[in-house]
Amino acid sequence: MKLTMYTDYSLRVLMYLGTRQPDEKVQIDEISEYYNISRNHLTKVVHNLAKLDYIHTVRGRGGGIMLKYKPEELNVGQIVRNTEDNFYIAECFRPDNECVLTPICGLQYVLNDALNNYINTLEQYTLQDILPKALMR
Amino acid sequence: MKLTMYTDYSLRVLMYLGTRQPDEKVQIDEISEYYNISRNHLTKVVHNLAKLDYIHTVRGRGGGIMLKYKPEELNVGQIVRNTEDNFYIAECFRPDNECVLTPICGLQYVLNDALNNYINTLEQYTLQDILPKALMR
DNA sequence: GTTTAAGATATATATTTTATACACCTTTAA
DNA sequence: TTAAAGGTGTATAAAATATATATCTTAAAC
Ligand code: SF4
Ligand code: SF4
Numbered sequence: 001m002k003l004t005m006y007t008d009y010s011l012r013v014l015m016y017l018g019t020r021q022p023d024e025k026v027q028i029d030e031i032s033e034y035y036n037i038s039r040n041h042l043t044k045v046v047h048n049l050a051k052l053d054y055i056h057t058v059r060g061r062g063g064g065i066m067l068k069y070k071p072e073e074l075n076v077g078q079i080v081r082n083t084e085d086n087f088y089i090a091e092c093f094r095p096d097n098e099c100v101l102t103p104i105c106g107l108q109y110v111l112n113d114a115l116n117n118y119i120n121t122l123e124q125y126t127l128q129d130i131l132p133k134a135l136m137r
Numbered sequence: 138m139k140l141t142m143y144t145d146y147s148l149r150v151l152m153y154l155g156t157r158q159p160d161e162k163v164q165i166d167e168i169s170e171y172y173n174i175s176r177n178h179l180t181k182v183v184h185n186l187a188k189l190d191y192i193h194t195v196r197g198r199g200g201g202i203m204l205k206y207k208p209e210e211l212n213v214g215q216i217v218r219n220t221e222d223n224f225y226i227a228e229c230f231r232p233d234n235e236c237v238l239t240p241i242c243g244l245q246y247v248l249n250d251a252l253n254n255y256i257n258t259l260e261q262y263t264l265q266d267i268l269p270k271a272l273m274r
Numbered sequence: 275g276t277t278t279a280a281g282a283t284a285t286a287t288a289t290t291t292t293a294t295a296c297a298c299c300t301t302t303a304a
Numbered sequence: 305t306t307a308a309a310g311g312t313g314t315a316t317a318a319a320a321t322a323t324a325t326a327t328c329t330t331a332a333a334c
Contacts, residue, residue, distance in 0.1 A: 002226045003248070005293065011244055012236075028310070035237060041294055047311065060302025063309045076247060089139045099149075100172060106267035107148055110213060111140070114258035121251035130243035142322065164280070177283095178323055184282065197331030200280045 007083040009037060009045045011130075014054060014079065018071040018131045025064030052082050071131055077123030089115050144220040146174060146182045148267075151191060151216065155208040155268045162201030189219050208268055214260030226252050 016031050028046055032039040046065055049055045056068045067074070088094045089111050092102045099105070153168050165183055169176040183202055186192045193205045204211075225231045226248050229239045236242070 002224070002230075004291090005228070008227050008236075012238065015238070015242070015244070027308090029308095036235070038294060040296075043310065044312085050310095057310065058302090059300075059310045061306095061308045062303055063301080065310085076244070087139070090145050091142070093139075098173070099145075101149065101152070101269060104269035105152070106269065107145075107152070107213070110259065110262045110267055114255045117258045118251045118255040121254045122247065125247045130247055132238060132241035132243065141320090166280085175323060177325080180281065181283085187281095194281065195331090196281045196329075198277095198279045199332055200330080202281085 003080065003084060006045060007080055009035075009042065010049055010083045011076070011079060013042070013045060013049060013065075014067065014071075014074065014127055015131055017055065017065065017067045018074075018127050020066075022070070023066060025058060025062075025066055027064045048083070054079065071128035072126045074127040075123055076125040076127065076130060077119050077121075079127075080122050081119060087115060140217065140221060143182060143222075144217055146172075146179065147186055147220045148213070148216060150179070150182060150186060150202075151204065151211065151264055152268055154192065154202065154204045155211075155264050157203075159207070160203060162195060162199075162203055164201045185220070191216065208265035209263050211264035212260055213262040213264065213267060214256050214258075216264075217259050218256060224252060 012035055013031060016034065017026060020026055028043055029039055031037075032042045035042075046055065046057065050057045050065070054068060054074065055065050057063070057065045090108065091097050091099045092105070092108050093111075102108070149172055150168060153171065154163060157163060165180055166176055168174075169179045172179075183192065183194065187194045187202070191205060191211065192202050194200070194202045227245060228234050228236045229242070229245050230248075239245070
């Protein structure tokens with residue numbers, strides 16, 4: 001019942017960018033220092049956010065990253081759904097499931113219901129809603 | 138975003154017992170064979186369920202375990218809440234939190250909201266609701 | 275009162291998942 | 305050509321989970 005650091009870092013990056021001007025380029029180094037996360041690790045998070053089309057990256061000198069959409073257009077639920085890689089909430093949700101109850105167990109539907117409500121809740125918020133008012137220096 | 142095997146095993150044990158007569162004693166060995174789970178491991182799960190007051194255990198020859206309440210009196214949400222040991226949904230929910238955003242981040246409230254809806258959903262079901270109609274042999 | 279079948283407990287090990295580090299590559303403006 | 309930026313692959317570490325091993329305790333049956 002927890003998000004991976006990877007997902008949380010992804011959201012932290014988006015929040016960081018969200019407090020800046022729309023077209024302001026920000027460097028990974030700056031963010032990694034602010035959050036005390038290794039640059040290389042954060043680079044992967046950033047790269048993935050770019051693949052997911054949430055941010056725009058500019059390579060080379062003078063480069064940086066920036067949000068591709070306005071904070072109020074970015075849905076928290078969608079971000080989590082795309083960033084968290086698996087939602088294997090129980091064994092029977094996994095490809096290697098061997099639970100003998102699978103054909104007759106009612107729990108799986110209940111868990112699925114709960115998971116949907118979890119995601120649906122997140123989907124009621126946008127990046128704008130969770131943005132820190134200002135970043136602390 | 139997943140339950141531990143431990144929690145799932147706990148529910149499996151309760152479901153197993155729920156398909157039996159109220160005062161029928163069932164042995165751990167039988168359950169562990171049915172589910173292909175090591176006896177010793179399952180013993181710990183069972184022991185914990187006893188500590189949580191969900192089941193009654195009888196030691197010694199002729200012993201076994203049985204539900205302490207009727208399936209319709211056992212709430213799935215409560216069971217999960219008691220069995221799953223931590224709900225550290227993000228770094229800031231942990232005792233060793235070092236996230237610099239903590240004082241200003243809006244995400245933590247959103248995550249908490251989502252988690253509550255997850256648990257609340259589970260709380261709408263009882264063991265009776267998820268019971269397999271019959272155990273397969 | 276000894277045996278046997280049951281659950282209880284503590285510790286160690288293995289496995290899996292997640293996070294981080296290291297090393298090097300590519301791009302582009304100055 | 306250099307320097308500052310992001311990109312990529314692989315290896316390692318750390319943490320969380322799950323399982324195994326070994327032994328103990330209880331109580332009914334004989
Ligand atoms: S089928 Fe039921 S008991 Fe088996 S893994 Fe799925 S939820 Fe758990
Ligand atoms: S404060 Fe916000 S960014 Fe930091 S761990 Fe909590 S939810 Fe994540």
